Amino acid sequence: MTQEAKWEVVIGLEIHAQLATRSKIFSGSPTAYGAEPNTQADLVDLGYPGVLPVLNAEAVRMAVKFGLATGSKVAARSVFARKNYFYPDLPKGYQISQYERPIVEDGSLEIVLDDGARKTIGITRAHLEEDAGKSLHEGMVGASGIDLNRAGTPLLEIVSEPDLRSAKEAIAYLKKIHTLVRYLEICDGNMQEGSFRCDANVSVRRFGDPKFGTRCEIKNVNSFRFVEKAINYEVARQIDVIEGGGKIVQETRLYDSAKDETRSMRSKEEANDYRYFPDPDLLPVLIEPAFVAAVRATLPELPDEKSARLQSACGLSEYDAGVLCSSRELADYYEATLAAMPAAADAAAQKANAKLAANWVMGDLSAALNKDNLDVTAAPIGASRLAGLLARIVDATISGKIAKEVFEVMWAGGQTADEVIDARGLRQITDTGAIEKAIAQVMAASPGQLAEYRAGKDKLFGYFVGQAMKATQGKANPAALNEILRKMLAGP
C-alpha cells in the first residue's frame, strides 16, 4: 500500500467567471480586455468621492442563467455587501460582493470519472461581485503601477461543495463548468486573460475519518494543467507534513508554476477581518418568477442534453458525444457537417455517416486546428466543405487515406473536395478491368514472389497489395483490389 492510499483527498473549488457583459457591473465603462491601462475606468470604477454604483441588469440575467443551468435555487431576494480591506488596486477600500444572501444557491453538476462512473458535485452557491484592478510591478523601479481597467468587471463566483476527491475529479468538474459557462454565453472562458480563474481548497484526511482535515486555499492557478499539478503538489505536501508529525496550518498558498510548488501567502491569523455589511448604496436584488421564466426560455441546449441527443439520434458513443459537446462551437460544427452530407439510404448508413463525421471532426479537423492554434469557428474548412469531402469517402470516389491528402490541400487552399480530387486525378479506381490489368503487370514483374505465394507463403499477399496500389498510384478501391488480387493470385 502506498502512502497516498491511506489518505483521502478533499477538494472544493471556487471559480471566478468574468461575466461577458459589455459594461461593468456597477458602471457604464466597457469591459474589453487589453486596453491601455486606466482607459476603461470611469469615476465610479476609480472610487471617486460622491459616486454611486448602479447594478448592471445583464449581470443579474447571466447569474440567473447559470443558476437555472445547474438546477440551483435562484434567490427571490439577494443582497450586495461590502467586503472591506485596503489594497491599492481596490479603489473604494471595499469590494462589492454578495455575502449572506447570494443570488444562486444549492445546485449541482454531474461529472464522468475515468472509469465511466458518474458523480454529482454540489454547488453551494454562486454570487455576483466586482473584480479588483491589477497592480503592475514589471518595468517599475521603486514604485508599483495600478491599472483599474479590470476594476468593476462583473464576476460570478461559483463555490462547490467539498465533494471532489482527487485532482482528476477537480479538473473534470472545472472543465464541466468551463464548458457550461461558454454554452450559456455568460463567460468567454479565457484562462490566459484571467476571465476564468480558480482557487482550490485542499485538505487530506485518513480514510474513514469523519472530520475534514485542515484546508489550505491555493490561489493564482490559471490553467487546467496547473490546477491539477498544484493540487497534486499540495496533497503530497500535506501528507508529508502530517506523516512527519506536523500539523497543517490553515492558510492561503500561491502556486508557482515555474517551480511547480505552492508557497504560503498568509496564514489565518494574518487574514483580514473583512467587516462585511450590507451595501447601503444598493437596494436588495428582487427577482420575480416571471423574470426567471423569461431567462429559462433563453437557455440553450446544455452540454449534457446535447450529448444525450447525439448518442440517441446519431448512435455516437458516450465518449465521442462527450468530446464533441465539450464546446458548443465544436458540437455545432459537427452537426452542421452531418446535416450537409447527402442523405443516407437507411439507418445503418446514417449511423455510419455520423461516426465518420465524428471521427473526422475529432481527428483530422481538431488536430489541424490545434496545429494552427485556431478556434473551430475560424476553421479554414467549413462544415459544408468537410461534408463534401466525407461524401466522396461514402460514395467510394476516394479512400480514407486519399481523403487525408485531399483534406490537407483543402486546408491550405479554398477548393472543394471535388476540385482537389479532379485536379489531382485522385478518383478511386473501381473499374475491375483497370485493376486486373495492374495486377497482371505486378504478377508478371514478380515471378519469384508469385511462385513462393503459390507454394503457400500467404504472408506475401500484403506485398502484392502494396505493389498493385503503387501501380494504381493508390487510387484502387481497396476492397475491390483485395478481392480481384486474391482470385488472380490463386491462379486460373
Add this chain to the structure above:
Amino acid sequence: MSLHTASIGELARGLAAGQYSAVELARHFLDRIGRFNPALNAFVTVTADEALAAAAAADASRAAGRAGVLTGVPIAHKDIFCTQGVKTSCGSRMLDNFIAPYDATVVSRMAAAGVVYLGKTNMDEFAMGSSNETSWYGPVRNPWDPSRVPGGSSGGSAAAVAGRLVPAATGTDTGGSIRQPAALVGISGIKPTYGRVSRYGMIAFASSLDQAGIMAPSAEDCAYLLGAMAGFDPRDSTSVDRPVPDYVAELATPLAGLRIGVLREFMGEGLEAGTGDRVREAIDVYRRLGATVVDVSCPKLPLSVPTYYVVAPAECSSNLSRFDGVRFGYRCENPRDLLDLYQRSRAEGFGPEVQRRIMTGTYVLSAGYYDAYYLQAQKVRSLIADDFRRAFTEVDLILCPTAPGPAFPIGAKVDDPVTMYLNDIYTIGANLAGLPAMSIPCGFDGALPVGLQLIGPHFSESRMLSAAHAYQRETDWHVRVPAAYA
C-alpha cells in the same frame, strides 16, 4: 425692499420684471460675502468669476425667452457637493487639494434650472459634527452671536443664509445637519424623505442616512428650491422614481383639519426652558390656526442616539476607506512603504472627530461584535420606524423642538463628544426612519433663535411645507435678521 432680505419668490419676480439682472444680483450678494465672510467664515471657496459668468448666461437665456422661474437666483452649495472644476473639500484637509471632475446631480439640476451658485460653504469635516468646529477651515460663527456656533454640520450654509450673504443654500442632513443649524441661526431648513433627492456627487458620510436638502429664511423659499433639486436619478439606486409635486403651488393647502402630534418623549427632560416655552407658544399658534393638536408617543425614539452612533460610524468607516492617499486627496510626505502611506495619509488628512467615528465604525463591524452592535442597531432602527408608522396613523405631522437649546459657545462641547452628540437627540430619529423633517424659527431664547421641528410621513414634504408656511404667515421670526446684517 433691499435685495438681500427679499424672498426667493420676490427675487424671481424682480428678475422676471427686469428690475435687476442676474449679474447685478450676483454682484450684490458677492459684495456681501466679501464684506461679512471674513468674520463669519461661512465660505470655504467663493466662485465669483464662475458665478458672474453663470449669471451672465442666465441673463442671456432670459433675453432669449428661455428663462425658468429660478433663472438667475443665487445660492451657495455646501462643500460636500462635487462641483466640476472647483475645490470640493468636504471641510477636510484630506480633500483640501481635491478639484472635483464632475457635478453632483443636485448641482447640475440647480444649474439646469438657472440657479447661480456663488461659492462653497464651510461644514464640519465630512459632515461629522454638530457645531461646525470639526472643519479643517476653522469654526463658523453664528451671525446672532459671533462667540457661538451656528450648529452643524451645514454650519456654513446656515450662517451664510442667516447673515443674508445668500438667499438660500444647499445642505445635507445625516442626523440633523440641516435642521439643527437652521434652528440655531433662525432660518428654515428641510431634510426631505430619504430617496427624494439624489445622493450622486454628494460625498458620502453614512449612505443610508444622508439626504440633501435646502436652507433658506422661509418655508416658501425652501419650496421654490426643493422642486429644482428633487426627483429620480438613475445614477442613485436609492433615489425614488416618483413625481415631484409643485411645492410652491401646494403651499396654499389650508391648515384647517391638520392633525398635529406633539411628541411626548421630546417635551420633557433634557429640554431647556427657553426652548420649551417657544415650542409651546408655537403649538398655540397652530391651535389658533385650526389644527387639531394631540399628544403622540414614540417610546423607542430616545434610543435613536446610541442607534445612530453605531449605524453612522459603521457606514462612514467603509465610505471613507477610499481616502487612502493613492488616487486623490491628501498624501503624506515621503511614505516609506504602502502601510506607511495609508497610515500617515489618513492620520494626517483626517481630523480627530472623523478618526473617532472611523474607529468606532470599524469596531462595531468587526468579527465577533457585528451582531451585538451593528445588527442590534439595525433592529432598533426598524423599531423606531415602527413607532413613527404607528404615530402617523393618528396624526398628519409630528411636532417637537429641533434642538434641546439655542446656540452654545464655541469650544463649550468640543472636549465632550457625548454631550455634543446629544444635541442631535431630536433630529436623528427622522434620519433613521428616512422621514422628511424640517426646522422653522419659532422665537428667541434671549438673543438666540429657537427652532421648531416638524416630522412627516414619507413623501409628505408638501404637507409639511404648507403647514410651516401657514405658521410663517402668522409670525415673523423667519424674516428677523441679526442687526449687524440687516
